[in-house]
Amino acid sequence: MKRSRVLGPGIALALAALALAPQASAEVERGELLAASCFSCHSIDATGNMPGLVGYPRDLMISQMQAFADGSRPATIMDRHSKGYSKADVELIADYIATLQ
Amino acid sequence: MTNIKRRNFLKAVGIGGAATVAGFGCAANGSATASRSAHVIVIGGGSGGATAAKYLKRFSPDLQVTLIEPSATYYTCYGSNWVLGGHASMDDIAQTYDALASRHGVNVVTDSVTEVDPAKRAVKTAGGTTMNYDFLIMSPGIDFRYDAVPGITAADAERVPHAWKAGDQTRILRSQLEAMPDGGVFVMVAPGNPFRCPPGPYERASMVAHYFKQAKPRSKIIILDNKENFSKQGLFVAGWAQHYGDMIEWVPSSRGGQVEEVDVANLTTISDSGLTTFKADVLNYIPPQQAGAIAMQTGLTGDGFWCPVNQQTFESSIHPGIYVIGDSSVAGAMPKSGHSANNQGKIAAAAIVNSLAGKDPLAPSTANTCYSLITPDHAISVAAVYALNAEGTLAGVEGSGGVSPADAPASVRQMEAIYTKGWYTGITADIWG
Structure with a gap:
């Protein structure tokens, strides 16, 4: 196993692991996937000129999405987007975004 | 394994x-x-x-x-x-x-x-x-499906650029537009459905018109289309009339827009079995895809x-x-x-x-937003939210989406132009940042 010594123990273990099924413990919840759609314009780094969403308060998110949908808050495009989500979807998005840091 | x-x-x-x-x-x-x-x-x-x-x-x-x-x-x-x-x-x-x-x-x-x-x-x-x-x-x-129309091949893309993948092709088309004399004709052949960026050809005509208006105002833009209608059509047509008068002419399939052959050497397109031809000074052929x-x-x-x-x-x-x-x-x-x-x-x-x-x-729920500039201060958009329907197809959610309002004031068009730039910065940060 001269080669193993050269390459280091990590490689040998990696080779041993080859026989095993690939796994990952992470899981994506629906709120996270829905919110990821928002980040296309509202960059998570707050780059660009759309308002940043990181840590956006949950109840404010819900009320603003409602206001865009019913027209009480004027918008150029969020009126058209907000009507595409159910109240339950908006809550999932708001729950997830409020946890972002 | x-x-x-x-x-x-x-x-x-x-x-x-x-x-x-x-x-x-x-x-x-x-x-x-x-x-x-x-x-x-x-x-x-x-x-x-x-x-x-x-x-x-x-x-x-x-x-x-x-x-x-x-x-x-x-x-x-x-x-x-x-x-x-x-x-x-x-x-x-x-x-x-x-x-x-x-x-x-x-x-x-x-x-x-x-x-x-x-x-x-x-x-x-x-x-x-x-x-x-x-x-x-x-x-x-x-x-690109260069085999769809006779007379032009991928090897002609330097003389007749597609500029539908950005990079050198964009530079080539820009140089040709710069070299074109005032009073020249820019002919664009729009691709058939489905294709990348449905509003793209019409935004391109707008942006070339913006350049011509400043640099060579006697020039003309002709869009040859194998379609009878196109994305955000009402908003584009109104914006063209407002900013560019009759500089841009859109020719649908039924009026000779269906190009059947390209004569690369003479920068000429042929349609209606040879009855209709368009001679270009700069020809932008965007092939089917x-x-x-x-x-x-x-x-x-x-x-x-x-x-x-x-x-x-x-x-x-x-x-x-x-x-x-x-x-x-x-x-x-x-x-x-x-x-x-x-x-x-x-x-x-x-x-x-x-x-x-x-x-x-x-269960995915996803969205699309496309902004197009008609001038640097006049933008329009189309947006939609999609969800999986009973047939397992991503379909627009009823009541959502649509295009910018037809009767919006200049201030809204300007706001959308500002958001167009913001969208670019935001989405490229989301993708590559």
Whole structure:
């Protein structure tokens, strides 16, 4: 196993692991996937000129999405987007975004 | 997994670096149920592929993710019309992979994939590397069907640019427009449906008109279309009349817009069985399109030109384990746009992560937004939210979406122009930042 010594123990273990099924413990919840759609314009780094969403308060998110949908808050495009989500979807998005840091 | 050649695996481990070794931590503990981190290869570093690579790492940091893209610098197709109009530079639409590698731990390989073996779950590259994958995401964009119209081939793209993949082609078309004398005719042949960026040809006409109005105001723009209507048509036509008078003429299929042959030497298009011809000073022929070459070659398009997928996950209907996103995929009502590709990258990444976790795929809800500039201070948009319908197709959610209002004041058009720039900055940060 001269080669193993050269390459280091990590490689040998990696080779041993080859026989095993690939796994990952992470899981994506629906709120996270829905919110990821928002980040296309509202960059998570707050780059660009759309308002940043990181840590956006949950109840404010819900009320603003409602206001865009019913027209009480004027918008150029969020009126058209907000009507595409159910109240339950908006809550999932708001729950997830409020946890972002 | 016994088919993985040891040499190739070492190569994969080598490029995975420290993060890869860390991923084997449980094996180092000697656990009998140890696992290795899965390896996902992403082909194509455009809007779909770069997003998928980044979000795979975001959703599941332990994954090994390799992004294979031939160019070290990627020029976005969106924004390239602004370069043609002279109010953005090539640098403004250039993106690189530095942040994907350094911030997100994606293994970025500058190479092109020459062969995919779905049975062995392996890819070969032009650089001579073979890599194995557990999951493959393909985002190869579009390829051109130059065989659709006689008289023109891919070899003519320098004299008659398509400029529908940004980069050198954008530069070539811009130089031709700059060299054109005042009073010249710019003829654009728009591609048939479906094609990349449905509002793109009409934004291009707008941006070229913006340039002509300042630099060569006696010039003319003719759009030859094999369609009878087009994206955001009412808003474009009204904007053209408002800003450019009769400089832009749109010719639908029924009035001779269906080009049947191109005479490259004379920069002339021929339609109506030879009865109608258009002579150009600058000719921009945008060919009909099909899925990117590697998707066609891998058999992912079946008998058609585009790749059928399970629209809940974007996994190929033909080869399980391969996910096809972006322009190459058949994605229900979603248009072939950078914004769609970006969202599809997230759906495919989530589907792979949840599949590894043994979870059912999520019900996706996704969106598209396309802004188009008519002048640098007058923009219009189309937006939609999509959900999976009972037939398993991504369809627009009733009541949502639509185009900018027809009767909006100039202040709203200007606000949308400001958001157009903001959208570009935001989405490119989401994809490559």
